[in-house]
Amino acid sequence: MPLITVRDIEIYYEIHGRGDPLLLIHGLGSSCRDWELQVPRFSRDFQVITVDLRGHGRSSKPPGPYSIPMFGEDTARVLESLQLSPVHVVGISLGGMVAFQLALDFPGLIKKLVIVNSVPELVPRRIGDLLSYWQRLIIIRLMGMEKMGQVLAERFFTDPDQEPLKEIFVRRWSENHKPSYRAALKAAYGWSVRERLGEIQAPTLVLGADDDYFPTPEKEAYAALIPHAELMVIKDSRHALTAEKPAVFNQIVLDFLGSPSGDKA
Secondary structure (H helix, E strand, C coil): CCEEEECCEEEEEEEECCCEEEEEECCCCCCHHHHCCCHHHHCCCEEEEEECCCCCCCCCCCCCCCCHHHHHHHHHHHHHHCCCCCEEEEEECHHHHHHHHHHHHCHHHEEEEEEECCCCECCCCCHHHHHHHHHHHHHHHHHHHHHHHHHHHHHHCCCHHHHHHHHHHHHHHHCCCHHHHHHHHHHHCCCECHHHHHHCCCCEEEEEECCCCCCHHHHHHHHCCCCCEEEEEECCCCCCHHHHCHHHHHHHHHHHHCCCCHHHC
């Protein structure tokens, strides 16, 4: 099992394919395996690296607190250990936050940046933001990870034909280590790099779903703060974009990265 020791913990990673290195960073409660609809296609043209963030998947699960800068530094150390840089980076949700942090703290590691259904800050500004946060913590504490997975799956996969996706999602979500998931959730809330977005020089694609719980106007506002950013929104889609619309997602990312066979996705 490929593991790299980073600051006294072990980070699980996988490498597939050859070509320019492409790092995929998963979301909260996810892992490398949730890129399974991307890796086979992307690895035809790129050397694809996936990692399990600390507290997730097959990586170490040390006690918290965790932080987004901590996730970013872990990831940078993995890339340095593998002698893989600069890299293209794709991050979804929590992974998008880590990608932002990585681009700001280690700009020399980044070639192009793809931010998927994510934001540069998660600072509660309305009562609804706080309620959503505390709802998750209460569900986890009183009903467990499987129930949290069921609640999210109902929100992410609304089409009756997506029942198999829901089942996979809930099964995998239930495997999360509760203290680590809670520490990662707390790491995101209150974090912000919004004031630093103007520092990002890498070409950036902000990719959103039209029915994501991070609304499109919010993505439009922060994309305008990044010097070389463009925004694309995929219609009739939700937060779990990589699983719900994999073919469309893959094509857009390949086109942006300049895949030599991007028109054959």
